[in-house]
Amino acid sequence: MGNLNKEIRDGDHPDITEERLKSTFDTHKMAAQIYNSQRAADRRNEITSAVLKIPELQDIKPLPFLSREEKVEEAARKIGILSEHLYDLVNVNDGAELYHLNNVVIGGEGNPLALHGVMFIPVLQAQATDEQKKKWLYRAMKREIIGTYAQTEMGHGSNLRKLETTATYDKATEEFVLNSPTTTSMKWWPGNLGKSTNYAVVVATLIINEKDYGPHSFMVQLRDENTHKPLPNIEVGDIGPKMAYNATDNGFLKLNHLRIPRTNMLMKHVKVEKDGTYIKPPHAKMSYSAMVHVRAHMNNTMAYFLASSLTIAVRYSSIRRQGHINPKEPEVKVLEYQTQQHRLFPHIARAYAFSFAGAETVRLYEKVKKDMESGETELMADLHALTSGLKSVVTYLTMQGIEQARQSCGGHGYSMASYISEIYGIAIGGCTYEGENMVMLLQLARYLMKAAKAVKEGKKVEGLVGYLSAPDNRHSLIDRTPEKSYDTYLKTFEHIARQQIFRAFDKLEKMLTSGLPHSEAWNKCSVELTRASRLHTRLFIAQAFARRVHDVVDFHIKEALDDLLHLHLNYELLDVASYALEDGHLCGEQMNFIRSELYRSLGKIRPNAVSYVDAWELSDMELRSVLGRRDGHVYENLYKWAQNSSLNRTDVLPVFEKYLKPLMMSARKNSKL
Numbered sequence: 001m002g003n004l005n006k007e008i009r010d011g012d013h014p015d016i017t018e019e020r021l022k023s024t025f026d027t028h029k030m031a032a033q034i035y036n037s038q039r040a041a042d043r044r045n046e047i048t049s050a051v052l053k054i055p056e057l058q059d060i061k062p063l064p065f066l067s068r069e070e071k072v073e074e075a076a077r078k079i080g081i082l083s084e085h086l087y088d089l090v091n092v093n094d095g096a097e098l099y100h101l102n103n104v105v106i107g108g109e110g111n112p113l114a115l116h117g118v119m120f121i122p123v124l125q126a127q128a129t130d131e132q133k134k135k136w137l138y139r140a141m142k143r144e145i146i147g148t149y150a151q152t153e154m155g156h157g158s159n160l161r162k163l164e165t166t167a168t169y170d171k172a173t174e175e176f177v178l179n180s181p182t183t184t185s186m187k188w189w190p191g192n193l194g195k196s197t198n199y200a201v202v203v204a205t206l207i208i209n210e211k212d213y214g215p216h217s218f219m220v221q222l223r224d225e226n227t228h229k230p231l232p233n234i235e236v237g238d239i240g241p242k243m244a245y246n247a248t249d250n251g252f253l254k255l256n257h258l259r260i261p262r263t264n265m266l267m268k269h270v271k272v273e274k275d276g277t278y279i280k281p282p283h284a285k286m287s288y289s290a291m292v293h294v295r296a297h298m299n300n301t302m303a304y305f306l307a308s309s310l311t312i313a314v315r316y317s318s319i320r321r322q323g324h325i326n327p328k329e330p331e332v333k334v335l336e337y338q339t340q341q342h343r344l345f346p347h348i349a350r351a352y353a354f355s356f357a358g359a360e361t362v363r364l365y366e367k368v369k370k371d372m373e374s375g376e377t378e379l380m381a382d383l384h385a386l387t388s389g390l391k392s393v394v395t396y397l398t399m400q401g402i403e404q405a406r407q408s409c410g411g412h413g414y415s416m417a418s419y420i421s422e423i424y425g426i427a428i429g430g431c432t433y434e435g436e437n438m439v440m441l442l443q444l445a446r447y448l449m450k451a452a453k454a455v456k457e458g459k460k461v462e463g464l465v466g467y468l469s470a471p472d473n474r475h476s477l478i479d480r481t482p483e484k485s486y487d488t489y490l491k492t493f494e495h496i497a498r499q500q501i502f503r504a505f506d507k508l509e510k511m512l513t514s515g516l517p518h519s520e521a522w523n524k525c526s527v528e529l530t531r532a533s534r535l536h537t538r539l540f541i542a543q544a545f546a547r548r549v550h551d552v553v554d555f556h557i558k559e560a561l562d563d564l565l566h567l568h569l570n571y572e573l574l575d576v577a578s579y580a581l582e583d584g585h586l587c588g589e590q591m592n593f594i595r596s597e598l599y600r601s602l603g604k605i606r607p608n609a610v611s612y613v614d615a616w617e618l619s620d621m622e623l624r625s626v627l628g629r630r631d632g633h634v635y636e637n638l639y640k641w642a643q644n645s646s647l648n649r650t651d652v653l654p655v656f657e658k659y660l661k662p663l664m665m666s667a668r669k670n671s672k673l
């Protein structure tokens, strides 16, 4: 039997090898849990190995040293080479493999086909008729055309019903006239819209005979397919640099009374007949499918961003020695400090939890997608509620975790050599895109309030909100039952979520009864409502984690996951404990128990810490971090990395003669006077 940790190599830093030798589980078997099958975990490594053999696919230099234009060019260069090798060398089979290939070769900063794959193709798959698919989808899949999803405007992103871009039907010519009447109506933000794409699915307010039918999707050709020049009546460009994600040309688009054929409206579910008759879709929100697609996959991408930062931080913490615990002994690895463990390990557990919750969400998404193809829409509301809550909670907690990872690396964490700040910048975009987090929490709250109302009316609710109808214990049984069971924790999470949901419901009802209009009452309750949504979602995440651990067969993997779950439940419960203390569901004695279990968990996790992050099997190429190097040789490589700085090209910069010398000369002259 070889080493359980599969990252051990000769010549690695002894401090990191020492960590890996302690592993109690096979990291590649753990990868199968993270990526949902052994085959998927194997394929990731096969793809990485194939890429490493292609010299042109390597970064020309560390990405932080590239200008914005160089970043855009570098991503496009690699996309070109990748397209050639996609099937012969790497033979990519599905979206997950493609996403991995992208992460290894190009990284998270984006590429010209990012939105093409993430939204343009999915929206055509879901909303185009067979004829429209023949015309655009198959060309898009072969990359003959490149598209994006252009919905958000300068003035409106969240409130889709107020999009100002209009698509007015002209019965006489059987065309839609697309128009951006104001500055604020310009499309603003769509990824790759600025410079890369030549087509877009544009979301515009449909007007027929002066009646507003709300947002609908239209295929618009933006640029000439050969010259790439913008077509007449179209103004398009890049919106400028962003916090991160700067290899992507997020863009603007102004449409000046642009005429497109009637058949350019995506009409699989909804129709406008030649005479202007409007035929409703089976469900009013079917046209929101591309957003739901991304939201459903975001748990996994966020888990990936979080795991990337933690891999960097935990590996670095195992070679960074500073200070003493026992003054008679050498300086310790900073990973020995309980504060460092408390800062990092709960986020490792969250990364696993998000991945497991993500797998369940994608399964539900795939089912709903299939149902929708045949016009079946029953589960759409459940999926919308679940993805709205998860999207918000997971992106927010990911943001917290990545920032903790950065701080845990001390000064070097602040350097782009850690690459954590770029990962942070990319990940936190997720708090905003695909629905601003508060807005999405309030969407889930609508669903929760309906469920609460049903329960109050004596009806039984089931599924994701089934616990609202289930019997509740007045007092938590944590520490009050002889057997060690996660059920007592999950029941406590249920209690907390249930209490908060009914608290928000009662507040809302009271205001409505006092005569306040619904929208005003809703606004006055909205903080309580978002709290309810967060607690409901955190319950789901904990349940999904427990379900996965329950299903694992391999003893050592189950044991290691069980340790992470134990940490997760105690940490998360402490985080929300005030809700349970308020009504006496938990008492001080139980709080002490939970705290001591948390500290015990940190000690239990410690020997496996490096293995838990290694199990994500993130190669050096995709991490792009000096601090996170697999071999632990950080210091000499930090020095090498700094040599890339253009400031080091000469010993004396021109600014010396120009500004600094005169400044010092004049100061010296003045001090002589």
Ligand SMILES: CCCCCCCCCC/C=C\CCCCCCCC(=O)SCCNC(=O)CCNC(=O)[C@H](O)C(C)(C)COP(=O)(O)OP(=O)(O)OC[C@H]1O[C@@H](n2cnc3c(N)ncnc32)[C@H](O)[C@@H]1OP(=O)(O)O
Binding pocket: 095, 096, 099, 114, 118, 149, 151, 152, 157, 158, 159, 160, 161, 191, 285, 288, 289, 291, 292, 294, 297, 298, 301, 380, 381, 384, 432, 433, 434, 435, 436, 439, 443, 446, 447
């Ligand atoms: C392997 C595949 C890999 C895939 C990877 C993807 C991950 C990528 C990460 C990689 C990293 C970086 C890449 C960056 C990529 C960035 C992409 C970003 C793209 C975008 O941002 S596109 C623009 C997104 N915009 C939004 O999300 C706007 C948010 N607003 C809305 O969605 C809506 O306005 C709304 C808030 C939902 C409200 O809509 P509306 O006013 O129409 O509705 P009401 O509030 O009145 O509600 C009415 C009723 O409808 C229900 N409902 C709403 N939406 C849905 C839905 N989608 N499905 C079902 N039901 C829905 C709602 O619940 C109400 O029901 P009720 O009346 O309460 O019963």
Ligand SMILES: Cc1cc2nc3c(=O)[nH]c(=O)nc-3n(C[C@H](O)[C@H](O)[C@H](O)COP(=O)(O)OP(=O)(O)OC[C@H]3O[C@@H](n4cnc5c(N)ncnc54)[C@H](O)[C@@H]3O)c2cc1C
Binding pocket: 115, 149, 150, 151, 152, 155, 156, 157, 158, 159, 188, 189, 190, 191, 245, 250, 429, 432, 433, 434, 435, 436, 437, 438, 439, 442
């Ligand atoms: C990196 C990135 C990539 C993007 N890519 C795309 C893309 O490819 N295509 C595309 O179409 N768009 C894209 N977007 C745009 C994105 O989808 C929107 O910015 C997002 O949906 C938020 O909308 P907004 O900007 O209008 O925010 P706003 O709604 O203006 O939010 C401002 C504040 O108002 C609050 N608020 C707004 N409405 C309510 C409400 N009803 N109740 C309570 N509070 C409210 C919000 O919570 C927030 O605090 C992208 C954005 C980013 C950052």
